[in-house]
Amino acid sequence: MSQFLILIYDDESAMKPESYDYLMQGHNTFGEKNADTIAGGNALQSVSTATSIRSDGAGGFSVTDGPFVESKEALGGYYLVEAADLDEAIAIAKQVPVVAGGLEVRPIMVFNS
């Protein structure tokens, strides 16, 4: 088995009051169905709470308001899942509820030493 990170991107401006019920219910169902494969996961506070830190290349840092990359769909949460291969990870990711965005699946790097 390998670990994959499922990054959840969604358009916060597209959220309606009923979206939150839909998401809550969707994540509950997802969690129940995939309890064995989920190794971790969290929802993030809205993108308006994001702070970005960039090195200025001279030992200093600039700290700014906002996400690192501005886009319509912002990172809103993630799951860490166990899957045999990419197809399995994609099949799991397809069950994650989103309103107006999508998902990114990334394999976790394993260091052999």
Place this chain on the structure above:
Amino acid sequence: MRLTRDLDLAEECVQDAYARALTTWEDGIPARPGAWLTTTARHRALDVMRRDALFRRAMPELVMDEAVPEQDPVNGFPDDRLRLICTCCHPALSTETQVALTLRLVCGLTTAEVARAFLVSEPTMAARITRAKKKISAARIPYRVPSLDELPARIRAILETVHLIFTAGHTASSGEALVRGDLVARALDLARMLRQLLPSHPDVAGLLALILLTDSRRVTRQDDATGELLLLAQQDRTRWDRDQITEGVALARESLRVRPPSRYALQAAIAAVHAQAPSWEMTDWLEVVGLYDALLQLWPSPVVALNRGVAVGFAYGPAEGLAALDALAIEPQLAGYGYLPASRADFLLRLGRTDEARLAYQEALLLTENEVERRFLAGRLDALGD
């Protein structure tokens, strides 16, 4: 197991660790022999993997199966080729990469040959293939036939890749030659292979039919003496490959039996109407328009609409054809596509609107990079005079 992903290798390493234990433990048995064995096996696995890295890079089996049992969703596949093409055409890889990997690993072309097919340098292609293999390994794209619910979408992706290889060969997008026979032959090989692996799949039959029927005209698409492009209307139909046509028509019929017919089945049916027509004039244009209407429903692409417009011109007259084409002028997808002004020019010419035809040919010439097609358009333009 997590470390090596290769059952045989893991087994070998464990045995090796035991063998080492027998020689090392003469100095005294370690406190936790089990842990020692695992650690030793791990180190051995890493050694072997490093040694094998070179060999593995050259191996077509990109990713080894783990303990995953052999999947058998349809009825048992006779060999590994379907697994291999499923991996090469995995949707997690870009289309460009899918085509390159398929040519390299399924068709067995050298990296240099694949590079030539893409008109890029060999180091560029080598880097692209290496990147793809890295992704297959790192993202764990499985080396197996997908599950039953995934299979239809995956077969569609494979067929698209094969079709892309064929169209790239049938009309080379740039360069001296109109047809790249090597690519056409590879696409035909692949379609035949898929037919063998999935004999009852209607889309596979449709694609093979389409390739056979389109390619049956290959030798007549260019004038033997001058190399000039010859249109369907000008081609010597007696030299069309009758064996390919017979086989293609039978396959097209087979693929059309499934309702609704697939995109390839309809395209093959259109090619079959042309292949069976005794002459350009005696082509059943109404049937062609009808098939394009059905195709457009299934595949609402501006390019299909363009072809339909051309057929309308022959079925109902150049004014109707021109109207159908002019309706496509706003399609952004066709903005850089030379066939639209070239087809408009032909209808304008038939309507006696020579000045507009000249402009349209000039526009087409600007948009066409294939030398043979350029000469054809320049010839048309010359024939119009000043």
